[in-house]
Amino acid sequence: xNEKINKLEEIVNILTNKESNVYFFTLDTKNSPSGxxxxxxxxALSLFEMGYNVTMLHQEDEFVGANEWxxxxxxVLVHKNVKEENVTITPSDFLFIPEVLVNVMTQTKTLPCxxxxxxxxxxxxxxxxxxxxxxxxxxxxxxITTNENLQEKIKSYFPNINVQIVRPVxxxxxxxxxxxxxxxxxxxxSNSNEVNDIIKPFYWKNxxxxxxxxxxxxxxxxxVLGDMMKEAAIxxxxxxxxNNAQMALEALKSGSVLIAKVPQTxxxxxxxxxxxxxxxxxxxxxxxxxxxxxxVVRGWTRNNILDQYLNMSDVVKNVFTKSTxxxxxxxxxxxxxxxxxxxxxxxxxxxxxxxxxxxxx
Amino acid sequence: xxxxxxxxxxxxxxxxxxxxYQRSFKSITxxxxxxxxxxxxxxxxxxxxxxxxFDFGEREVLFIENNKNAELQFQINKAVKDVKTSYFSVLEFxxxxxxxxxxxxxxxxxxxxxxxxxxxxxxxxxxxxxxLDAIAYANEPVWAASFSDEIGYLxxxxxKNYYNFxxxxxxxxxxxxxxxxxxxxxxxxxxxxELLLRLTxxxxxxxxxxxxxxxxxxxxxxxxxxxYASMSHHELDFWFKTAQEEYLYKTDRKKEYVxxxxxxxxxx
Numbered sequence: 001x002n003e004k005i006n007k008l009e010e011i012v013n014i015l016t017n018k019e020s021n022v023y024f025f026t027l028d029t030k031n032s033p034s035g036x037x038x039x040x041x042x043x044a045l046s047l048f049e050m051g052y053n054v055t056m057l058h059q060e061d062e063f064v065g066a067n068e069w070x071x072x073x074x075x076v077l078v079h080k081n082v083k084e085e086n087v088t089i090t091p092s093d094f095l096f097i098p099e100v101l102v103n104v105m106t107q108t109k110t111l112p113c114x115x116x117x118x119x120x121x122x123x124x125x126x127x128x129x130x131x132x133x134x135x136x137x138x139x140x141x142x143x144i145t146t147n148e149n150l151q152e153k154i155k156s157y158f159p160n161i162n163v164q165i166v167r168p169v170x171x172x173x174x175x176x177x178x179x180x181x182x183x184x185x186x187x188x189x190s191n192s193n194e195v196n197d198i199i200k201p202f203y204w205k206n207x208x209x210x211x212x213x214x215x216x217x218x219x220x221x222x223x224v225l226g227d228m229m230k231e232a233a234i235x236x237x238x239x240x241x242x243n244n245a246q247m248a249l250e251a252l253k254s255g256s257v258l259i260a261k262v263p264q265t266x267x268x269x270x271x272x273x274x275x276x277x278x279x280x281x282x283x284x285x286x287x288x289x290x291x292x293x294x295x296v297v298r299g300w301t302r303n304n305i306l307d308q309y310l311n312m313s314d315v316v317k318n319v320f321t322k323s324t325x326x327x328x329x330x331x332x333x334x335x336x337x338x339x340x341x342x343x344x345x346x347x348x349x350x351x352x353x354x355x356x357x358x359x360x361x
Numbered sequence: 362x363x364x365x366x367x368x369x370x371x372x373x374x375x376x377x378x379x380x381x382y383q384r385s386f387k388s389i390t391x392x393x394x395x396x397x398x399x400x401x402x403x404x405x406x407x408x409x410x411x412x413x414x415f416d417f418g419e420r421e422v423l424f425i426e427n428n429k430n431a432e433l434q435f436q437i438n439k440a441v442k443d444v445k446t447s448y449f450s451v452l453e454f455x456x457x458x459x460x461x462x463x464x465x466x467x468x469x470x471x472x473x474x475x476x477x478x479x480x481x482x483x484x485x486x487x488x489x490x491x492x493l494d495a496i497a498y499a500n501e502p503v504w505a506a507s508f509s510d511e512i513g514y515l516x517x518x519x520x521k522n523y524y525n526f527x528x529x530x531x532x533x534x535x536x537x538x539x540x541x542x543x544x545x546x547x548x549x550x551x552x553x554x555e556l557l558l559r560l561t562x563x564x565x566x567x568x569x570x571x572x573x574x575x576x577x578x579x580x581x582x583x584x585x586x587x588x589y590a591s592m593s594h595h596e597l598d599f600w601f602k603t604a605q606e607e608y609l610y611k612t613d614r615k616k617e618y619v620x621x622x623x624x625x626x627x628x629x
Contacts, residue, residue, distance in 0.1 A: 301482055301573045
């Protein structure tokens with residue numbers, strides 16, 4: 001019994017002193033940019049900067065990682081291959097697992113640590129979660145997600161799960177500057193077919209604009225993406241199943257006029273303030289999109305674009321910043337998960353001590 | 362934009378030019394709402410007398426009577442000698458600037474001070490049907506992704522494949538214009554093209570601002586370029602090839618077109 005209390009006290013001390021190991025399981029996209037991977041690394045980096053012992057875990061024999069497209073600020077994060085290196089997990093540790101890695105959730109369900117699912121992409125979760133299996137079957141009772149829409153969704157499936165929100169962060173180099181914009185139309189889509197649906201019919205319908213340059217932003221490293229967004233006058237965004245519309249927001253922060261096809265679920269930040277909704281040029285079909293691109297190009301070349309569409313970089317500059325994510329992490333992870341875990345162990349410790357007292361009596 | 366002079370070369374005055382003068386001169390007031398630019402009007406006495414009737418506001422205006430040579434390149438070269446600002450722009454009397462063009466240019470000169478010539482993206486209208494939308498764009502190819510080495514800029518190689526750039530309305534850095542030798546009086550028709558080749562050959566930067574700054578009207582009777590409309594295909598071809606040869610030389614070498622008919626007669 002003393003041994004059990006001693007172990008519980010040790011766990012409580014580690015948790016109290018922020019000496020836990022915080023592990024993040026990550027995919028290896030072989031340097032191909034991924035919103036989910038970025039989100040995972042941003043959480044990890046923020047916690048590292050807040051003083052936690054953070055380690056990225058993977059199970060790739062030839063791990064390439066994400067530093068090339070994410071940037072070298074993430075070089076501080078230690079990486080370990082669980083297949084080759086010894087990783088000891090204790091009850092005072094925390095393990096974050098992206099929703100796509102259901103196999104990892106299954107393999108780790110008997111680990112003594114607190115495991116938290118990162119719920120970023122609902123379609124991955126649908127694809128990989130077996131029929132009939134629940135999160136509690138996997139011993140997962142905590143979820144971190146990016147917005148209220150996703151929070152409501154996952155809670156509707158699993159009402160007894162603790163779901164906390166940590167908003168994504170957009171790097172500070174997605175910003176506007178005073179330099180004149182170039183007449184380039186950036187295109188942001190979720191797949192290549194959509195790029196063709198935008199560009200090819202546009203040229204067929206508008207031969208007078210056969211010279212206009214479109215640029216597909218898919219796959220660009222973050223810094224390069226920042227430069228490309230900053231220099232382009234106009235951005236077209238099509239993503240029916242978006243969760244956060246992060247790239248749309250990056251375009252707005254960079255000072256680009258945004259033409260957006262209305263998605264199936266509109267991200268919260270777009271609905272929060274009237275300015276934000278009315279500062280975007282909305283279309284509801286590809287036909288309307290083609291005509292709108294032509295109108296916007298003509299208007300832009302004639303300095304006839306309304307200020308509400310040109311000034312969005314000022315309006316959205318405080319959305320998804322590093323400081324908002326840190327505040328969310330403090331609330332949702334540190335207090336919502338770490339401190340909650342600490343309190344649980346304190347209660348268990350207290351109960352054990354009371355039991356021992358009763359036995360002694 | 363203070364550091365800018367507008368040069369307006371005129372042809373012999375005709376009554377039908379009155380409305381063109383109004384449209385073009387007035388456009389300066391819309392493009393330059395701060396009344397900061399200077400103006401040089403150059404042309405035959407008949408045209409100068411008419412131009413003096415227009416109110417240019419508080420702008421500094423110099424009128425130069427020139428009854429010697431009405432050709433565009435001669436008049437521009439002559440007027441440039443009196444330009445006191447760092448930049449100048451040529452306004453053909455049958456064309457017009459768009460609103461706030463000079464404010465746009467000022468922004469670009471601030472961020473691209475190394476650029477020698479800022480051309481304008483243009484919408485081209487048919488003067489016989491002004492109620493219609495633009496029939497084409499001009500100066501637009503540089504904004505196609507693979508046209509030149511750097512998007513937005515002309516380079517010598519791309520100019521060899523495409524020559525149809527409209528330079529009127531563009532804003533020149535005077536020192537660079539003079540350092541490459543200015544326009545060549547001996548090159549007809551394609552003197553702007555020859556100058557562009559010479560500028561880019563000498564590593565001078567030519568950029569097309571992706572804003573509509575100038576409206577160019579075609580099919581205008583009595584315009585300075587309308588004289589070229591009657592040239593034969595053979596002569597046009599001669600001047601085009603001459604431009605492509607002469608840009609390597611700073612000096613304005615004497616060139617004379619000889620028509621095939623004259624050549625045949627001489628041979629006989």
